[in-house]
């Protein structure tokens with residue numbers, strides 16, 4: 001299958017992250033699955049007129065477009081013209097280009113949260129009036145209408161993440177190449193469920209601190225970051241703590257909060273990212289699927305039961321008190 | 331005279347369009363257009379100052395940590411927080427890893443593939459270039475991507491993930507590395523050294539870092555560096571795309587021992603940097619407002635996109651003059667003899683060789699920084715009080731050169747945030763005096779062969795600057 005990749009209003013970080021794919025590396029992974037780029041703006045040799053020719057051949061139907069990948073949000077401004085992002089050398093806005101190309105594609109993949117929902121590009125007052133391909137924030141309908149479907153009946157596939165994990169992208173593309181990704185494999189925001197059915201909280205190295213609400217108060221402390229430091233890993237979809245990033249990392253393992261970069265509107269949390277909003281001392285955003293009363297009952301119970309080791313370590317910058325070792329029974 | 335519009339210009343970060351006027355087979359005038367506007371500076375206004383640490387890295391996925399560093403420094407300056415010495419050292423290591431990876435990506439994925447083009451069939455080196463650098467298939471590309479991914483393990487460990495980490499804070503870094511982390515980091519660095527010495531240089535990195543003149547450089551044998559230098563000699567890349575010889579560096583990797591690569595300005599000799607002399611000129615940008623220092627500057631897009639302007643990029647000037655910035659500039663300002671020798675010509679060869687030189691020196695630096703990790707140290711200072719008001723600048727060096735963030739806090743929120751990125755310097759449009767930006771000037775004289783619609787020489791010149799357009803226009 002061939003892929004045309006466009007970089008719209010984004011930072012290019014999803015491509016840069018994709019190049020971190022390992023075991024095997026990106027090019028071997030794609031080759032092995034029979035995937036090749038018709039053109040990728042960062043990686044292909046073709047420039048200028050050669051690219052215009054590729055686009056003409058796609059639009060003329062001489063080359064089938066199997067997968068259209070779009071990275072970055074689509075700028076609609078100023079005043080709906082799309083002129084905040086012109087496709088260089090073409091005198092054509094990205095807005096217009098995507099509207100023309102998407103209906104020709106076998107599948108449309110939004111790579112990253114910007115392309116999916118608008119993402120960081122639409123933060124603040126959204127200066128460029130940016131949207132996602134098929135969503136505007138959490139609302140269905142972006143550059144493409146809510147009812148848009150590709151030739152196999154799928155909506156835009158939203159490989160959300162800021163950036164996306166390379167595995168999320170390569171696995172999505174390989175599943176599409178294998179004809180093994182159906183509508184039921186996407187969640188209600190169009191994200192592949194193979195990673196979106198997990199919460200970031202799953203497998204977080206701070207889980208034991210979480211159990212006792214033993215919390216970090218300032219950057220650098222190793223306790224759970226839910227209570228004070230803005231972590232919303234209990235509400236964020238992603239397998240970040242199950243599969244490693246860059247050989248073994250994750251946001252929370254790195255010592256800073258999960259900000260739910262896989263979610264629509266993560267760019268507007270309505271509070272400082274690094275601070276947990278609270279009412280009467282209780283965090284406003286509670287874990288997914290948990291009634292508030294239960295949470296509060298459990299939290300006060302577990303706080304009362306916090307072992308000294310965990311209480312001390314939570315506010316240290318490394319493990320200060322090791323686990324107690326008991327001699328084996330004879 | 332003929333006119334050409336070159337675009338989409340790929341293998342650069344972001345969107346770029348180049349307008350050329352050509353007479354007698356050479357570029358006689360160039361206009362560089364950055365055709366994308368997102369408005370990050372505006373997004374930051376009214377937010378909690380700390381949010382800059384989350385938002386600004388997302389300006390750019392290729393130098394995301396440089397943006398983190400600049401934001402952390404600006405925030406620290408505005409709130410009176412400094413990193414602990416060991417926090418600063420680990421932050422410098424994190425930053426150096428990104429820059430080293432960036433140089434490697436540029437050389438293998440962005441710059442070299444052009445020499446595998448059929449246009450160069452028949453050159454003695456062409457078959458080698460095809461085998462090594464064909465886009466996405468060349469053996470060098472694959473080796474470089476693998477080496478890069480493994481080097482990035484250091485970032486997985488210290489920074490959680492790359493790009494877009496929140497590990498770099500005004501007070502230091504969020505994760506304290508243990509002794510075992512230190513030995514793992516050193517193991518990754520040994521792996522990267524093996525790659526550099528086996529593949530890129532074909533010799534110890536020290537030998538490349540110690541080259542003292544262009545003559546010595548051109549005699550270098552070994553690795554893909556030799557392939558490049560052979561091509562450069564054959565195509566005379568030394569005299570292609572010559573700059574104006576004015577270089578700027580904010581100084582890279584500051585620790586308590588000072589910056590590893592010095593700050594300053596070079597123009598027929600070194601002088602100290604005076605950042606108060608920076609002005610952004612908007613005469614040819616689709617931006618409204620007066621010429622101003624970034625502390626006073628604004629970002630107000632001209633929705634009409636007036637005819638007299640042609641880019642979303644502003645035109646920064648230092649003391650009224652355009653400045654070239656990047657690895658070559660950094661090494662020139664740091665006083666490296668090879669860089670200073672290359673700077674006399676300042677063309678495509680100089681810029682690319684400057685980057686290779688810096689890659690060799692950065693490997694040595696990363697090893698030193700990693701060796702210096704003291705697992706018992708403090709890597710994070712106590713946070714400052716939340717500031718009701720303050721002003722701060724964060725001046726750092728991204729792979730592509732001088733990056734500055736200027737922050738003003740009022741009533742506890744960001745009142746203004748201005749960013750001048752390296753490519754804003756290099757790819758700036760003309761200013762009110764009509765003086766072209768560094769790339770615009772360097773393109774003049776580039777040969778255009780009959781029938782060429784996307785002149786390959788122009789591509790070499792543009793890519794020698796390693797532009798990052800998403801940073802340029804933020």
Ligand code: SF4
Pocket residue numbers: 200201202204205206207210223224225226231232233234252258
């Ligand atoms: S830091 Fe976040 S993801 Fe980790 S245990 Fe706490 S709430 Fe869960």
Ligand code: SF4
Pocket residue numbers: 161162200236237238240250251252257258259260261262
């Ligand atoms: S941990 Fe949260 S913020 Fe970090 S990458 Fe995963 S989903 Fe995004």
